[in-house]
Amino acid sequence: EDQVTQSPEALRLQEGESSSLNCSYTVSGLRGLFWYRQDPGKGPEFLFTLYSAGEEKEKERLKATLTKKESFLHITAPKPEDSATYLCAVPYGQNFVFGPGTRLSVLP
């Protein structure tokens, strides 16, 4: 079965302090890698889909990149409203296999 891991488990940043989150996966024949943001007690909100190594996607302060074995979510000059859990997922059969998530806290 495909495995998805994420690091770090938790990350605390000061407002404006850029950093990166990692998603590593083992999969035969990647059919996409998906990033979601989840606020406490709410459903995941779709951010990006990446389909091939070298692909990049950007949205506001977030940029996602993909290699053959991992993906990074880069956060540039984060704000407190970026605080959330960030989940990555890869397709496996009919379902998505999710990583455990990275809990990001951005302090003012």
Next chain:
Amino acid sequence: ETGVTQSPTHLIKTRGQQVTLRCSSQSGHNTVSWYQQALGQGPQFIFQYYREEENGRGNFPPRFSGLQFPNYSSELNVNALELDDSALYLCASSSNSGGNTDTQYFGPGTRLTVL
């Protein structure tokens, strides 16, 4: 465009009872997937419905069952509730258009507490 909706938002049951959770898919989507998310973990796949039939199932016992209706809405039923069934239950819809994997869009979830 209406997003994915779920009801109820919160539910409290006792061990051994049965529960039904409901989901309306996003307009234009014909596929619904259900996930269970325990506190501090990523969502775990329960099953998927496409054209009113189960189209894949995760590692969950048969007491977890579902339905999909002609309007693509769906229900998740859990019988003989156990304490470990306490979790956030998420419904996601997608369009199953073929080719690359379709993005799944999630509803707000139903928080189930089993006492």
